[in-house]
Amino acid sequence: MPRYALKVEYHGAPFSGWQRQSEHPSVQGAIEAALGRLERRAHTIAAAGRTDAGVHATVQVAHCDMDKDWDPFRLSEALNFHLKPEPVAITACARVADDFHARFSATWRQYLFRLVMRRAPLTHDKGLAWQVPHPLDVAAMQAGADRLIGRHDFTTFRSSICQASSPLRTLDRLDVEAVTGLSGPEIRFHVKARAFLHNQVRSFVGTLERVGAGAWTPDDVTAALEARSRAACGPVCPPHGLYLAGVGYDPDPFDHN
The missing domain is CATH 3.30.70.580 (Pseudouridine synthase I, catalytic domain, N-terminal subdomain)
Incomplete structure (x- = not known):
């Protein structure tokens, strides 16, 4: 076949x-x-x-x-x-x-998460981005994100119903980018790894939003990671801002198509 x-x-x-x-x-x-x-x-x-x-x-x-x-x-x-x-x-x-x-x-997977900072309700991006009504400190969020790069036990950032046999994962990329989007100031999170745990990206983003809002520090992100406890995680953000944005293969089957 x-x-x-x-x-x-x-x-x-x-x-x-x-x-x-x-x-x-x-x-x-x-x-x-x-x-x-x-x-x-x-x-x-x-x-x-x-x-x-x-x-x-x-x-x-x-x-x-x-x-x-x-x-x-x-x-x-x-x-x-x-x-x-x-x-x-x-x-x-x-x-x-x-x-x-x-x-x-597959050798890697990449996700994009979109967050829009504005108070007025979203119209064009409704259901396509997470809306946050307050400004966020992108540099602080990146500093927090940097604490998560590498191979770690990500128990804190996995769903309690995650079926993966191990919480160990290697995070290759977690970049926090400020852009001017269709609906206004937007933050985009670019996350890449070979494989992910259930709710891992949404747990990252919800936690980093707290850093950007000033409620957490980058050191708090490290403490949460090291706690290896779901209770130490920040809020889990909603699903509608998340996109599966890439899958890698060697060779890429679509290279010549």
Whole structure:
């Protein structure tokens, strides 16, 4: 069965998350239903990461196995036709080796979190960014973020229902960037690692917001990390500002497509 890698973009608001659920809409379920319209059988796809309810993606990667030898462009076009009107798009498709796996072949994942600082309600960015009504000190937030770089026990910053076998992870990047966004002053968090724990990025951002507001210091971030206790974590920010923004492979299956 020919295997294809799919680069997927989606707006997470209507979905209960990536993972298929019997009673709730999911991104996986939407794509598998579209595949079923192309080849009438049950389809099961795998993804690089299982995003939670309300989380978006600019670059998610999944793979599927087909009966027919599809031209990758025609497969992506056919899927996009059958995905309408769901806010899901296949932005690239590539034929890959039979041993390619969207999750297990990935060498890194990158997330973006968007935070908008303004008092007036969001209109254009409603549901796409976390709104905070007060100004934040970006330099202090970066100083706090720097305390989290490297390999650590991230028990403090993982959900109590996280199913990972170990809290040890290596954080490669956590950059805090101030930009002028569509809705006003915006802070963007760029986070990169080989793999993440459940709610890890949202726990980072919620904690760093407290640093930016002056309620915490960078030393408090270090103390929270070293506590290895969920109770030491700052507030967990809402999901709608979070985007899966990149997945790395070697070689990249989409390089020549």
